[in-house]
Amino acid sequence: MDRTRPVSIRMVAERAGVSTATVSNVLNGKPTVSKGFIAQVRAAVDELGYVADSNASRLRSGRHSLAGVVVPDLSNPMFGAFVSTLEHLARDDGFDLLVVSSANAPEQEAERLKSIRSWRPAGLIVIPCDGAFSARLPKGGNPPIVVADRIPDDGAFDLVAVDNARSAGAVTSHLAQGGHRSCLVAGSTLAISNVRERWDGAAAAAGAMTMAMIELGLDPAAIRRRLHERLRQAPRPEALFTLDHVTTLVAFQVLSELGLSIPRDIAFASFDETEWMRLVTPPVTAVRQPVEAMAQAAWAQLMRRMAGDAAPPQTLRLSCAIEIRGSTLRPSGQPRTAAA
Amino acid sequence: MDRTRPVSIRMVAERAGVSTATVSNVLNGKPTVSKGFIAQVRAAVDELGYVADSNASRLRSGRHSLAGVVVPDLSNPMFGAFVSTLEHLARDDGFDLLVVSSANAPEQEAERLKSIRSWRPAGLIVIPCDGAFSARLPKGGNPPIVVADRIPDDGAFDLVAVDNARSAGAVTSHLAQGGHRSCLVAGSTLAISNVRERWDGAAAAAGAMTMAMIELGLDPAAIRRRLHERLRQAPRPEALFTLDHVTTLVAFQVLSELGLSIPRDIAFASFDETEWMRLVTPPVTAVRQPVEAMAQAAWAQLMRRMAGDAAPPQTLRLSCAIEIRGSTLRPSGQPRTAAA
DNA sequence: AGCCTCCGATAAAACGTTTTATGGGAGGAT
């Protein structure tokens, strides 16, 4: 409200009748200050509502308490949950978080990385928007970086991700065992390592089931158009497996628009669960990613790096839970041949 | 990766064979530098990958490029979308965003406000966790603050919110006109102005419909328990209107667990739409809040304040869209008396 | 009393910038 210059350590010192050095010593808990002065300084701080300027503090001491987070899109609930978890962990360790979004656009990611570096964060946690991440890293002393969720094509980074291939494979073999004979796998783009790994894993576990992959892009309108087109072609696949959040959402709507009944006309499964998948009827079979655990692992690793750990880059793969639900269960007694 | 001290303006100056002042002048586009030196400096900057330290810069120049955001919970998609929009707007105006979450807890909010202030942001956008917000503001020179979504009980703030009462009233009268004779309104807590305003608005527009309000708290487990309990009591209300995101989600599940069919056994409407409400069958009637517009208005107002605008605090109320869907439509021809 | 030690407080330097004030050199006018 009041637009005056914020109180500085000098004003506190003056009010307490001591030097700025003493104020600093009190606030940082140095044991060299006498009882009386401690009390005086505390009083002055309270009266003035003084909070030390973290920037100036960092400038002189070199001790950072700021970390940066770069995510593709904050409005995606999964990334929201990721950042939220991170924020709490960081807080517990005394760090604040600078959050930027790359909007899934490589140029924007590059620019954000540069601008975030101007704050000299002690460390960075990044979910890159595609595999070419390391080329966009500004050269010149970068802080420690932990890459999460999506794997860059090159570069030596600490990585935290999920076992995409295994989980996708589990879904595919579940579908195959359910008697489905063809499966369309839909994802945004193979430029994203997640999608690539999921497709590879899905294909590898297909068994006798016929598999096809379709790349739909990142724009919801385009996804919708392309999927409409594909699903109207004969023969229609007996199962649809969507590999990421946006694709799943649009696909579910498209199925409904085409009047296809799940799972009678087509089975439906998704990577990346969101809450609505439990709420619809039938509920949707989905791979639930351990977002909180991923955030936790990423932060823990970053803390180690910030503390000076110089071990070689480490990769961590977390396993997902497969939630089998009604959307992939064969309607009892209905032989598939009759429906197709 | 490399843990050396980041390049400073001094190294750039040395490499370019000029003084630090000249480097600064080049980078800030001061017109007083000769062509030749500009080129030399640019080259040195590129070679070293130099990015000026925003903190040191701010310290000397007094020009800030950091703003703070305080939200109750980043994992709530609505707040995620809010922050996401804010982030893009801020970016366009050259600001970075420090994001903290208060976890809907007053003490945490107070602590976050204090810690965020240590970064000396140029301005703050806050969604408070309850009405007592102004009491938690640290005293002593605060930056301009815009409060969004929830209205504090006191204090002179710029406010951006939605017309809760009118929108809730519209839902209630829609229910009444549909022939429902009793309605249970469920919300987290009346300590949140939104919930209070929505309840007031809903009650005011009830007409002949019997209204009851139930406060369920913020904890999902407790919400679930209390709602189960209430809905098993006779007489069961003919309609359920939930006033916030979490309550809605839990309520929808509870209805399903109790085996109640929507809208035959009970009509269902929600404030605060999320994407799944369009996906379930029947789709859920909901009030859609203009989250992006709210973020936009909040940021615009904050920009004005940061530019020095000293006009008296201003309140903005944005209007919501009411999405009438299947969950509140009377099953055709079925007289309600037969169902109840 | 004289000396040494130690404790506690402070003055001043340093961090990486921007800005103000200063200074030097080139060129034009007398």
Place this chain on the structure above:
DNA sequence: ATCCTCCCATAAAACGTTTTATCGGAGGCT
């Protein structure tokens, strides 16, 4: 040739901290 003006570059101060080095004084010892 001398002087005056610009123009462009720089030295130095300043921002709000922390830290190092200094300094004064109280107390204990001979």
